[in-house]
Structure formats: structure tokens, C-alpha cells
Amino acid sequence: MSTEIFKVIKPGLQTTVQDLGRYGYQQFGISPSGAMDPYSLQVANILVGNHPGEAGLEIAFVGPVLKAKRDMVIAICGGDFFPQVDDHEVSLWKSFLLKKGQVLSVGVCKAGARAYIAVAGGLDVPVVLGSKSTFLNGRFGGLEGRSLQKGDILKGNPVLRKPHRALHPSLIPEYNRKLRLRVILGPHQHMFTEESIGRFLNGEYVITPQSNRMGYQLNGPKLEHLSGPDIISDPVPLGGIQVPASGQPIILMAERQTTGGYTRIGTVISADIPKLAQAVPDTITQFATVSIEEAQRLYLERQILIKYLSLATAK
Amino acid sequence: MIEIEPLGDTAIRVYFGDEISETTHNQILQFTAWLSIVKIDGIVEWVPAYTTVAIYYRPEVISYEKLTGVAAKVFAASSDSPQRTPIVYEIPVLYGGETGEDLSYIANYHHLTEKEVIALHSGQEYLIYMMGFVPGFPYLGGLPAKLAVPRLEHPRPSVLAGAVGIGGNQTGIYPSDVPSGWRILGITPVKLFDITKQTPVLFAAGNYIKFYPIDGAEFSRVKQLTAENKYKVKTYLKGEEQP
Structure with missing residues (x-):
């Protein structure tokens, strides 16, 4: 059931809703958009029990600060941000329970460039031409066709699934220069x-x-x-x-x-x-x-x- | 004959020739029409362009080898299929003034009056060869040589949605406010792209556009109707008497 899941305290540099992209409309000039790093998005979704192509939040360089509006299971995958929940560090590439009222600060990226947050049950934004992806230049898709802003409320369909699922370390990519x-x-x-x-x-x-x-x-x-x-x-x-x-x-x-x-x-x-x-x-x-x-x-x-x-x- | 080569590992590029021509364009239209009829498993979508078609596919469903074979067969079958009659969209344009500030430049460049430029520009049916660049943007053919003008040396950071321009030997309409180096000679109140609509994009490759001049009052009227979702673009079938 659709319900409010996050309040945006700080939006980060460019945080957008992305799935694997919008296909079938390139012949009309419509860019596919979608996650820049589809592997990290897919893994994040899998760790929370979603379909791998479900929409998540794409975070670039400087992450957002988000307040949980209810209990949910999430996973963060991708670049080495140092995410914290109420000042306690949490692991990347591993799902965990985020409780109502807790504040998730994704932090700044030390290696890599982008990370993805998947929420068990998925994000609830309109499906536009078959996709939830934000097309920034087209100003549609995702949350009103733009990146997150302070004060935004994100909706989802949270389902409580078993947390603490982790990706095998051998499958975690290394990012270097x-x-x-x-x-x-x-x-x-x-x-x-x-x-x-x-x-x-x-x-x-x-x-x-x-x-x-x-x-x-x-x-x-x-x-x-x-x-x-x-x-x-x-x-x-x-x-x-x-x-x-x-x-x-x-x-x-x-x-x-x-x-x-x-x-x-x-x-x-x-x-x-x-x-x-x-x-x-x-x-x-x-x-x-x-x-x-x-x-x-x-x-x-x-x-x-x-x-x-x-x-x-x-x- | 066509040539097929890989475009990365999830697309192929079908190449129809060197020249932009109506013949090549018609071959491409027939080819893509057949692609939509035969519905090949593993094809995600295709994008027709001036002289090529890109076909995007899922290698886990259909291999490169197999897809090239199928595409060649589709081409062979498509070459003698009947052609449909294209639609001509009638697009109202407010020429000149503040929203068509380069009209006088174009007239001076060719030693024409502004009226003559408008008559020439609105006297043609322009073929939509392909769509691309930004959502709803048509690449048009058929600009009279007498209207070709060099692009701006310094592109404008933004032109208005609906701006009608000429750049080199091309003319076109911008569906959204984008940077442009084209000379802007007018503006249309018609929306070429509206994501809230069932069919967000007005045009399709293979159809035609015919511009007609309107005055400020008509511009306001159409703009108002468009905003209320009550405006319908007039069309006629190519070759039929204009109403």
C-alpha cells in the first residue's frame, strides 16, 4: 500500500529516482535515461527482495539526508559513500532495517561516484511511458521530472522482509582511478x-x-x-x-x-x-x-x- | 542493398545508403513497418534515421548472428510492400516580431522581403525524415535553397518551445526550450510534446509538416485552446486537396 517513506532533509548533489530505463520511445526523441550503474541498482534491489529492475534512488557524489517515516528494509550499493543511521555507520552491499524516525545520512563519496538506495517494496512514483526513471532534461519521470529537493516526501510500498542479506565480497566491484x-x-x-x-x-x-x-x-x-x-x-x-x-x-x-x-x-x-x-x-x-x-x-x-x-x- | 554492423553489443545498425533521399527514406519506412508486423522476440525497439535504422535488442534472447539474418530477410520482404499515404500536419506560425527575431536577417541575406520569406517557408510540405535530438523534434527535409542561411556564430543558450528556425539547409521546430544556433523566424503555439497526453509526441517519421502564417490574435486563441487541451492540429492526407 502506498505510504510516505522518506522526508528529504538534505537533497544531496543530484539524487534522482531511476530504474533500468525507458525503452520503446527513442524513435520519438525520448532518451532512455535510467540508472547510470545498472549493476549496483539491480544488486540493491535483489538484497531487499525486489525485482532487480525496480526503481531506486540514484545518488551522485554527495548523498542526501533522509528521515524515515516508517519502518522499512533498505540496501545501499555502489560507490564508497559512508552512510550513517543516527550517527552509526551502516554497511554498503547489505540490507538493513531502517526504523521510523531514524535519519539516514548517505555522506560523501570517497571512491566511485554513485550509489543506489533500494527500498523493499519499491518506490511509488508514476510510471511514465513504462518507466519510473527521471529524465532530467525532459523534465518528466521520477519525482516530478527533477532531482530531489529539501522538504520532498517520497512514497513507497514498503514491505518488511528479512534484512541482513549481503552480497558476497568477491562480487563487490573495486573503483579506482x-x-x-x-x-x-x-x-x-x-x-x-x-x-x-x-x-x-x-x-x-x-x-x-x-x-x-x-x-x-x-x-x-x-x-x-x-x-x-x-x-x-x-x-x-x-x-x-x-x-x-x-x-x-x-x-x-x-x-x-x-x-x-x-x-x-x-x-x-x-x-x-x-x-x-x-x-x-x-x-x-x-x-x-x-x-x-x-x-x-x-x-x-x-x-x-x-x-x-x-x-x-x-x- | 543494406549493410548490417554491430552498434555495440545490444544494437545493430542497418545501413541503407549514403544519401538523404526520399527513396532511401521510403525503404526505411517499409523496413520498420515490417519490423512492427513480424514482432521478432528479443527486439527492444528501433530508431529510424536518414539513411540508417538502429535496432536495439537483448542478446540473451536473440544473438547478433541470428538478428542480422532476420533483418536481412525483413528487408527483402519489405521492399515490395505497399506504401501508406502520409499525413500532412498543418502548423500555425506567428512569423517575425519578438518571437521571430531573425526573420529580417533571413530576408536581408537573400534580398527578399519578409513577406516573400514567409510565403516561401509556408509554401512547402516538409517531409519528416526522422525524430530525435530531444522529445518530439522532427528532422525535416524540403527547405527551399533560397531560404538556407548560416547558423549563428554563437548559439543562443535557450530558444522558446515552439520556435521555428532555419539552420544551414534545414528547418525545424523546437518542442522545448533548448540551446540553438539556428535563425529563429517564428513561433508556433502548438505543443509538439506533452507528456500528460496519451500520445505525447505529435509527429512521426514519414509524415509531413505544412506551416501557415497566423497573426497575434490567432496565436493567442490557439495558445489558449492548447492550454485548455482543446486544440486539435489540422491534418490532411498527402496529395489530397487542402480543405
Whole structure:
């Protein structure tokens, strides 16, 4: 039953409601949005007994302070924030009981960039075009199409489930300042000089502060086009690596535009999106090519893991 | 013939040719029409563009190999399917004035009067080649060469929702207030995107847009009706007599 679960004391830097995204409307220009790091959101949901694709709160860099309006089971997964409940530290990657009246301070991120709060029973926001995800630029979805503000009340359908479920430590990702991203080259690799492809695959690129839910701007060895950066506009996927006239790559993330007019040298594979989503400015990034077969093998491994974890906690 | 290549590990890109043309566009429309008829398991969605279609899929349901095979078959079957008659949406535009401040620039650039620019711009049926960029934005073809103008050197940080502009050899309407380097020649009171509606997006690829000039009084009237959810955009079938 829908009821008030959180009062927002402090909203944090950019706290939004996200599920796994809004699909089926890209042909009308509507961005899928959704969680930047789907792995952490899915695990958080599994730990509280939800469907892995249920909506949770996505927290970026500086977390919110939330007052519980009733008892509920929650889990926080993702970057190393140091969450506290009434001044007592609580563990990440483990579900726990948050009692009515207690105050959850998620804290500031020390490693990684984003964390996800899942609440047993899920969040109660309207399903807009099949998803609860906030599309910030479109100003819809989630809580009134925006990030949380002080004084907001969040609703949910809390159910009390067994707490203290933890993810096996071997499955907890490590976030550091060096990142290796695997890519499938194309579709415009033939529009770059051969040396540029070499530079792209052998050079180091730094993630700049001009990075957000739409995309990450990188800085490194300049990539040169054979005859300009423009293409006839075409659809852009998650992880697409766009190279405008500056010769510096931009990796398209969850809230990307649906189409774009710049050459794309490659696409970051799905399995590497979660760790890219956790990368902070100044992270050094290297690219390596993989085959579609290898990329899909890694994708399936992740899918099977999520399914296995869901089954294991459903008992 | 088409070419198919991976677009990362959860999408393919079906490539129909090098040129923006109505022929390519029609092939793409027929192809996506067939995709919606045959309903292939594992396909999440597709996005038609000028010369390509991206198909997003779930590799756990359908493999890359299999999907490329199926897409080639769909293309072969689609090439001789009948074409539907497109719809033309009639879009009222208040040209010039404060909300169309670049109209005089466009007129001066081409040594035309403002009236001539309006007559040329509203005298065409523009084909919606694709949708993208932001929710509800149509990429249009058919701008008369006599109206093409260079983009602004410094894009405006924001233009109003409904702004009608020209950038290079393209014209279009902005559904929401976004940054733009296009020259703005008018504004429409019609909402191109409204999330509260059953069908939030007004346009679809394959249909046409025809602009017609209105005055300030009509603008206010339509704006009021739109706000009350009582305005319905007029349409006619392409090739039929205009009412």
C-alpha cells in the first residue's frame, strides 16, 4: 500500500529516482535515461527482495539526508559513500532495517561516484511511458521530472522482509582511478586517420569534470578525421564514443540524446558501463577492442549472475 | 542493398545508403513497418534515421548472428510492400516580431522581403525524415535553397518551445526550450510534446509538416485552446486537396 517513506532533509548533489530505463520511445526523441550503474541498482534491489529492475534512488557524489517515516528494509550499493543511521555507520552491499524516525545520512563519496538506495517494496512514483526513471532534461519521470529537493516526501510500498542479506565480497566491484574500457569499433572508424585509431587504442584519456548523466567528456591524444567530424544524423547507443571537431571523445551515457551528428569511433561494451558510471573526473582511461562475441559473452555472464542472485535471495 | 554492423553489443545498425533521399527514406519506412508486423522476440525497439535504422535488442534472447539474418530477410520482404499515404500536419506560425527575431536577417541575406520569406517557408510540405535530438523534434527535409542561411556564430543558450528556425539547409521546430544556433523566424503555439497526453509526441517519421502564417490574435486563441487541451492540429492526407 502506498505510504510516505522518506522526508528529504538534505537533497544531496543530484539524487534522482531511476530504474533500468525507458525503452520503446527513442524513435520519438525520448532518451532512455535510467540508472547510470545498472549493476549496483539491480544488486540493491535483489538484497531487499525486489525485482532487480525496480526503481531506486540514484545518488551522485554527495548523498542526501533522509528521515524515515516508517519502518522499512533498505540496501545501499555502489560507490564508497559512508552512510550513517543516527550517527552509526551502516554497511554498503547489505540490507538493513531502517526504523521510523531514524535519519539516514548517505555522506560523501570517497571512491566511485554513485550509489543506489533500494527500498523493499519499491518506490511509488508514476510510471511514465513504462518507466519510473527521471529524465532530467525532459523534465518528466521520477519525482516530478527533477532531482530531489529539501522538504520532498517520497512514497513507497514498503514491505518488511528479512534484512541482513549481503552480497558476497568477491562480487563487490573495486573503483579506482584507472579504467580499462573495452569497445566494439565503429560505425565510423573509417572516417578517422589510421594513426588516430592507433592513438585511441594506445593512448590514455582523462575523464574531465564536464561529465554528467548525458555523457563523459574525455581529454587525451587528439583524434583526427579524414574529412570532418560531421555525419548524417543517426541513432546513438549507450556507450557510443562520439568525436566532434575538437578531436576529443565524448562517451554517451544514460541520459544521452537519441540521435547525433558526430562521427563515432566505437561503443563501450555493456559489461563495462557500470564501472564507467562510477568513474570520477581525473580517472585515466584506456581503450581496448573486443569482438562482438566476447562482448556478448560478458553481457550474458552478467545477466546470469543477476538471475542467479535473484533466485538465491528469493528463498 | 543494406549493410548490417554491430552498434555495440545490444544494437545493430542497418545501413541503407549514403544519401538523404526520399527513396532511401521510403525503404526505411517499409523496413520498420515490417519490423512492427513480424514482432521478432528479443527486439527492444528501433530508431529510424536518414539513411540508417538502429535496432536495439537483448542478446540473451536473440544473438547478433541470428538478428542480422532476420533483418536481412525483413528487408527483402519489405521492399515490395505497399506504401501508406502520409499525413500532412498543418502548423500555425506567428512569423517575425519578438518571437521571430531573425526573420529580417533571413530576408536581408537573400534580398527578399519578409513577406516573400514567409510565403516561401509556408509554401512547402516538409517531409519528416526522422525524430530525435530531444522529445518530439522532427528532422525535416524540403527547405527551399533560397531560404538556407548560416547558423549563428554563437548559439543562443535557450530558444522558446515552439520556435521555428532555419539552420544551414534545414528547418525545424523546437518542442522545448533548448540551446540553438539556428535563425529563429517564428513561433508556433502548438505543443509538439506533452507528456500528460496519451500520445505525447505529435509527429512521426514519414509524415509531413505544412506551416501557415497566423497573426497575434490567432496565436493567442490557439495558445489558449492548447492550454485548455482543446486544440486539435489540422491534418490532411498527402496529395489530397487542402480543405
